[in-house]
Amino acid sequence: MFDNLSDKLDKAMHVLKGHGQITEVNVAETLKEIRRALVDADVNYKIAKDFTNTVKEKALGQDVLTALKPGQLMTKLVKDELTELMGGEAEGINLSGNPSVILMSGLQGSGKTTFSGKLANFLKNKKTKKPLLVACDVYRPAAIDQLHVVGDQIGVEVFSNKEEKDPVKISEAAIAHAKANGFNAVIIDTAGRLAVDQAMMNEIAAIHEAIKPQETLFVVDSMTGQDAVNTAKAFNDVLNFDGVILTKLDGDTRGGAALSIKTVVDKPIKFIGTGEKMEAIDVFYPSRMADRILGMGDVVSLVERAQEQFDEEEARKLQKKIAKNQFGFDDFLKQIQQIKKMGNMKDLIGMIPGAGKALKGLDIDDDAFKGIEAIIHSMTPDERTQPSIINSSRKKRISKGSGTSVQEVNQLLKQFNQMSKMMKMMQGGGGAKMMQMMNQMR
Incomplete structure (x- = not known):
């Protein structure tokens, strides 16, 4: 980024x-x-x-x-x-109203439909909102199907009507459906075009006038740079939207849109998209982004992402297992899954002060754990719970099943044993003992 x-x-x-x-x-x-x-x-x-x-x-x-x-x-x-x-202070979205109506606007290809799903998932995970996604692209049946796929992926209902060609009527029917069925957030995905045109502007303005949303958001592909800023201005002149969503910020973007858009349209950037996964959505904090641009990292966001994946009940169970020396590869696999949910690895490493510069040029992708996961999946249930039983013949079978070498299996077992000892040491008053050992290793 x-x-x-x-x-x-x-x-x-x-x-x-x-x-x-x-x-x-x-x-x-x-x-x-x-x-x-x-x-x-x-x-x-x-x-x-x-x-x-x-x-x-x-x-x-x-x-x-x-x-x-x-x-x-x-x-x-x-x-x-x-x-x-970039805006000074972070600004959240307006979720007043019952239901809260959020209108999404933007050009075709900006990532509007995908981001509608990410926003629905974001609100759903906050536990206070039950979102409904609404398909209002009456020109592209594929867009309606895409929103249904996204909805199924995150477990959020999608309201659509392929027979109706008036997006205003679809929007109004969706809001009535939401009120009748206990949905308290409605996210309306509208049609996009390849370029700004009058018909598009008239249509989105008509929807806006009819439903009077609490929040109107403009979704823009940050990789289009200055063009994104010009498009935002054209939309704002018609809609007077409330905020900007920058998508694809994890790509090879030069950053011009993020740095210019607030000055040009005087509207805050509210969210950013940082990857393809449904969890890859962040509230935009100008101060944190400035830190990252200057290579200072963003520890606060890193901690927040970790906390989002933190499950207190699971943590207690894990603590008991560590205390009894029962921490196994199934538990290790769960930890890996939680890390992966936090976002793409390159983005996470960029949040650690100095790490981005130190690891510059290294190709860090989301497949970083692929080999480890393959090795663990090639183990039997007994081997996962009791790694100590893995002997030479078992190692050969595991390496063959995972498409890795025996050396790689040995390396994972060694690292797992070291990590298990360290975790055990951290239990009770072991932290001081571990520090003493580290000092002796210097």
Whole structure:
């Protein structure tokens, strides 16, 4: 996410991080490189210029040149200004009303239908909302079928009527259905076009006028850069929408849409899509995103994702198993599944301060656990619960069944034993003992 922009900003700030004498000349040069990095990221030139001018004024006002740590102070100023550029504070969606009606808008191919499903899943997991998805794309039967597939995947009902060709009537019928059947959130997926046209605008405006949604969201493909910003402006002129959804932010995006859209339409980015999975949805926090762009990681979001997957009852059961030395490969597999639900591995690693830069160039994908899962699935139930019974002949059978080598099976068993010992040590007062052992290993 924003890899190219992060690299260029890091190089621009390099001179102010203790490398060379700090002067007004190289501060100006640094800001020039920052402006160039923003323009390369597809940020509008005027926005980029205003950004660096503001940073320069604040830098001179805070005596960056004579500060004890000028590089750190400049990084903070850039971070604060990036945060403001992207909206300042995070803004949630309006879920008032019974039901809460959320109207989704955007071009075809922006990821609108998929994101409607992600949002429904997000609300469902909050336990306070029972969402209903509504298929209002009357032009593409495949879009209706796609929404049904998404609904089945997340266990959310989809309201549709392929015989009706008026999206206003479908919307109104869906809201009546929701009221009659206990749904308290209605997410309406509307038709998209390949480009902005008058017929499309008239239709979405008519739906908006008829149902008066609590929240109107504009979904945009962040990989389209400045075009995304221009499209957002065209939609906002007609709909006066409440917020922006940026999809495909995990792709090879330059970041221009995320950095420019708030300035152009004066509407907050409310959510971002960070992958293909239904769980790959994040509330947009400008400050956290600024941290990530500047290579500072995002530990708060990482912890929040972990907490979302945390099950107290399962944790208690696991604790008992560890205490009794009964932690097995089935338990290990559950832990892997929970990690995978948190999001794609590259995104998660990018949240750890410094890890993104340290692992730059490494191809980290969602198949990182594939070999481990294959080995565990090739074990018998007894082998999973009692790894100590796995002898040489069993190792050969497991490696053959998983398509891996005996060495890989041995490596997993060794790592599993080390992890089991460490987890056992952490029980009770073992933490101090473990620290003592680590100190002796230095």
